[in-house]
Amino acid sequence: MKTVSMELEYKLELIGEINNGDYVDQYFKITRFDDDLNYDDVYNWLRDEYYYDTNRMGGWFCHTVTICPNPYHADTCIGIVHHSQNL
Numbered sequence: 001m002k003t004v005s006m007e008l009e010y011k012l013e014l015i016g017e018i019n020n021g022d023y024v025d026q027y028f029k030i031t032r033f034d035d036d037l038n039y040d041d042v043y044n045w046l047r048d049e050y051y052y053d054t055n056r057m058g059g060w061f062c063h064t065v066t067i068c069p070n071p072y073h074a075d076t077c078i079g080i081v082h083h084s085q086n087l
Helices: 039-050
Strands: 002-005 011-017 023-032 060-069 076-085
Touching: 011 060, 039 060, 039 076
Parallel strands: none
Antiparallel strands: 002 011, 011 023, 023 076, 060 076
């Protein structure tokens, strides 16, 4: 479990991973401690936290994340971090 302190406080819990060889999707349960989530803020934070690039063949990069709102709890969502291989 990874707890991140910034201006906002989130708890990031890895709940699953799909590894297809040339891509990996990591699934996280994201909870905000002090208030309801703002999905744009969570998207920007998660993208900035995991963004990396490569300029070589076969290297890994992460340019994309996806946020899936939780329709029943305003303080929790699912975040997906998409890692890909430069083929």
